[in-house]
Amino acid sequence: MFGLSRWMVLGYWVSVTVHGLVQPRGPVDVVEGLTGKPALPDLYEASVLDLQDGLDAGLFTSVDLIKAYFARIDEVNLKGPELRAVIETNPSAIMQAAAMDAERKAKGKRGLLHGIPILLKDNIATVAVEGMNTTAGSFSLLKSVVPDDAGVVKRLRKAGAIILGKANLSEFAHFRGNVASGWSGRGGQGTGAYFPSADPCGSSSGSGVAASIGLVAVTLGTETDGSITCPTSQNNLAGIKPTVGLTSRAGVIPISSNQDTVGPIVRSVTDAAIVLSVIAGKDPNDNFTLAQPDVVPDYTRALKKDALAGKRIGVPRKFFLDVPNIIDETVAAAFESALETIKELGATVVDPADLPSAEEFLASNNETIVLDVDFKIELNAWFESLVENPSGVRSLADLIAFNDANPELEEPTNFTDQSELIESQATSGKDAAYFQALAFDHELGRTRGIDAALQHFRLDALVLPAPGFTTSPAAVAGYPIITVPLGFYPDNTTIQSAGPLTVYPAPGVPFGLSFLGTAFTEFNLIGFAFAYEQKTHTRLARKAFPEAIPKTQLANVIGK
Numbered sequence: 001m002f003g004l005s006r007w008m009v010l011g012y013w014v015s016v017t018v019h020g021l022v023q024p025r026g027p028v029d030v031v032e033g034l035t036g037k038p039a040l041p042d043l044y045e046a047s048v049l050d051l052q053d054g055l056d057a058g059l060f061t062s063v064d065l066i067k068a069y070f071a072r073i074d075e076v077n078l079k080g081p082e083l084r085a086v087i088e089t090n091p092s093a094i095m096q097a098a099a100m101d102a103e104r105k106a107k108g109k110r111g112l113l114h115g116i117p118i119l120l121k122d123n124i125a126t127v128a129v130e131g132m133n134t135t136a137g138s139f140s141l142l143k144s145v146v147p148d149d150a151g152v153v154k155r156l157r158k159a160g161a162i163i164l165g166k167a168n169l170s171e172f173a174h175f176r177g178n179v180a181s182g183w184s185g186r187g188g189q190g191t192g193a194y195f196p197s198a199d200p201c202g203s204s205s206g207s208g209v210a211a212s213i214g215l216v217a218v219t220l221g222t223e224t225d226g227s228i229t230c231p232t233s234q235n236n237l238a239g240i241k242p243t244v245g246l247t248s249r250a251g252v253i254p255i256s257s258n259q260d261t262v263g264p265i266v267r268s269v270t271d272a273a274i275v276l277s278v279i280a281g282k283d284p285n286d287n288f289t290l291a292q293p294d295v296v297p298d299y300t301r302a303l304k305k306d307a308l309a310g311k312r313i314g315v316p317r318k319f320f321l322d323v324p325n326i327i328d329e330t331v332a333a334a335f336e337s338a339l340e341t342i343k344e345l346g347a348t349v350v351d352p353a354d355l356p357s358a359e360e361f362l363a364s365n366n367e368t369i370v371l372d373v374d375f376k377i378e379l380n381a382w383f384e385s386l387v388e389n390p391s392g393v394r395s396l397a398d399l400i401a402f403n404d405a406n407p408e409l410e411e412p413t414n415f416t417d418q419s420e421l422i423e424s425q426a427t428s429g430k431d432a433a434y435f436q437a438l439a440f441d442h443e444l445g446r447t448r449g450i451d452a453a454l455q456h457f458r459l460d461a462l463v464l465p466a467p468g469f470t471t472s473p474a475a476v477a478g479y480p481i482i483t484v485p486l487g488f489y490p491d492n493t494t495i496q497s498a499g500p501l502t503v504y505p506a507p508g509v510p511f512g513l514s515f516l517g518t519a520f521t522e523f524n525l526i527g528f529a530f531a532y533e534q535k536t537h538t539r540l541a542r543k544a545f546p547e548a549i550p551k552t553q554l555a556n557v558i559g560k
Contacts, residue, residue: 040554043068044214044543048112048271051217055104055115060554062097062104062115062162067557069117069164072550073215081547084182084190085200085209087122089165091131096162103160112274114160119219121207122166122187123173124262125150125251128387130163136253137171137184139409140402145387151248151283152220152262159278164216170202173227175255175375175424177417180499181205181230185410189501192235192509193544194488199504201230207265208235213544218275221265224255224371225475228263232483233466233512234504236539238529239265240272241471242280243519244478245292250285253382256374257288258438259475267539269484269530273299276522297523305534307527309346313515314353314459315339319361319473326468331511334487335465338513338532342463345531353457355473357448364444366437367476372424373434379424396425414500445477451518461521461528466512473516480522482529485538486513508542 038059041050054060070093073086090096100115109115120126123136125146135141153163168187171179181202182190190205192198193213200209204221208231211219221228223241232239240263247262254260264275280296282289321327327335339349355361376396383394393402400421403410411418443449450473453462464470466483474481491507498504513532515525533539543549 042214043072043553044549045267046214046217047268048116048217048274051116052109052112052114056109060558061101062117063094063101064554064558065115065117066093066097066162066164068552068554069216071552071557073165075550075552076213076215076548080550081191081196083193083209083548084168084188085206085215086119087137087166087168087187087206088132090163093117093162093164100160100162110160111278113156113218113278116161116218117164117216118156118161119164119167119207119210119216120153121169121204121219121221123169123222123253124153124220125253126153126163132163132166134166134253135186136173137169137186138399139185139406140391140393140399141389142186142391144389144391146251147385147387148251150251151285152279153251155279155281161218161278167204167206167210167219169204169206170227172421173222173224173253173255174203175224175371175420177419177421179415179417180502182502183415183499191502193548194236194509194542195503195506195545197502198506198509199234199498199502201234203227204231204265208232208237211235211237211265211267213549215550217266218271219265220262220275220279222252222260222262223471223475224259225367226471228265229466229471229481229483229512229514232265233486233514234510236485236488236510236542237265237267238269238272238485238533239263239483240276240522240526241474241481241483242276242522243292243480245286245288246280246480246520246522247276248281248283248286248289250283254375254378256371257378258370258374259478261478269482269526269533270300270303272482273303273526273530293520299523299526302523302527303530304527305531306346307524307531308342311347311460311528312458313342313347313349313528314453314457314462315349315351316355316358316453316462316464317352318354319358320464320468320470323362327465328505330487330489330493330505331465331467334511335513338486339463341532341535345535350457350459353453353459353462355449356452357444357473361444361449361473364440366441366444367472369434369437370441370476372420373427373430376424376427377429396421400425441476445473445475445479449473450477450479450516454518460517461525462516464514464516466514470514479517479519480525481514481516482522482525483512483514484529484533485536486511487538488542508545510542
């Protein structure tokens with residue numbers, strides 16, 4: 001593996017190659033060369049490679065990491081602006097970390113995630129013996145017992161990762177009704193860290209907020225349509241929405257097997273590539289994964305600064321940029337600047353490179369038809385699969401009734417909407433209309449959508465600003481998106497309401513840039529996103545607002 005270590009000496013970054021992956025590294029607590037002491041990474045920005053370097057050097061342990069991250073979570077949850085990013089922590093995490101420390105000392109590390117804490121979105125199952133819930137943010141699933149770990153969790157454990165806890169989310173992955181992003185009954189209203197009460201975007205809101213301020217280095221989210229891409233965008237992060245079937249959805253509370261996918265939300269493309277290399281792969285418990293290529297690539301090999309050189313990148317303006325009120329002037333201007341950067345990196349920008357299906361897609365309601373049916377069938381199956389559920393909820397109909405019977409928990413003021421649950425419950429099932437809608441989704445998203453544009457214009461990928469409806473064609477197609485930071489709203493931005501308790505846009509809040517491709521092209525997209533990230537380093541241009549940044553560092557817990 002390759003990597004880079006950096007130290008700040010007299011105000012300048014100094015880079016020292018350690019194991020080969022090129023990546024920006026965070027500030028340090030102690031400066032080697034000035035004090036003679038090894039450096040501790042700043043947890044606000046620390047990468048997987050930073051943490052592995054420190055663990056390998058014996059500067060700290062995984063137990064120290066867990067203690068530091070727990071303290072940072074407590075700072076935000078108990079003393080800070082109540083970002084509500086983390087629903088619960090893993091009571092077994094320190095014990096697991098100690099085991100990983102002992103194994104590292106005796107045998108060496110398993111890989112780059114050995115001993116690294118990871119936060120899971122609270123719709124990704126973990127076994128009850130560990131003491132954590134899996135609830136999708138709903139009291140209807142509190143203390144329910146799942147039959148097994150999620151497929152991606154099994155892979156993480158095998159790699160030596162430690163599950164730190166569960167992240168808040170938009171309840172039931174934002175498929176409950178028209179309630180604000182980032183709200184769940186159990187977790188309350190989550191908010192972003194770049195402006196007080198900022199909309200964190202959902203549904204993987206807690207994962208995004210936690211990664212943005214270093215409550216953990218690695219988080220997992222899930223996406224059906226926008227739920228990794230949008231929180232990545234609005235929290236100044238790097239995230240991968242993989243091809244449907246590249247990562248297992250077994251053990252993930254579902255919306256739709258046709259669109260659901262699990263991916264990393266982190267602070268750099270390097271970390272995203274490291275995590276995807278671990279969680280991707282076939283799983284007999286998810287038959288969609290059996291269609292992927294036989295060998296999972298080492299996605300870190302895509303991390304090349306010249307990855308865009310000689311490539312053709314298309315801009316599908318008709319669907320995304322020419323529709324009023326989807327992209328505002330601030331985002332549009334930053335996007336045009338990004339296109340110039342992509343050209344500077346050696347790519348040919350084909351503009352426009354429109355999807356033939358663009359106008360039909362805007363008028364289509366097929367995605368709603370498919371999701372409503374899938375959700376009813378698959379959520380009912382989830383409830384039936386549970387070993388135990390103390391609430392007594394065993395179906396979607398029971399869930400609706402439970403919420404109505406417990407308004408203080410699940411229908412507080414401004415958060416009463418259950419319209420999507422009710423609409424899904426009313427569907428008849430997988431009839432002719434459902435299969436027609438699914439086929440038309442694939443036609444609009446794939447054959448006359450993304451694939452048509454890529455083939456007609458001889459493109460390697462598409463590029464778009466992340467906000468708006470830029471995720472929908474890839475969502476219905478099941479195709480990948482990789483998002484990186486693009487910019488921030490200026491300080492004179494007029495604050496706008498995004499929900500009963502949240503605002504967006506607002507001064508200083510982030511937005512992102514997305515690279516899209518056809519099925520299983522994550523390797524190429526990672527290269528393109530990495531090249532752009534390394535040229536711009538946009539994430540480092542602005543931090544969260546001061547009150548949202550926890551102060552605990554490794555130096556505060558080592559030896560205590």
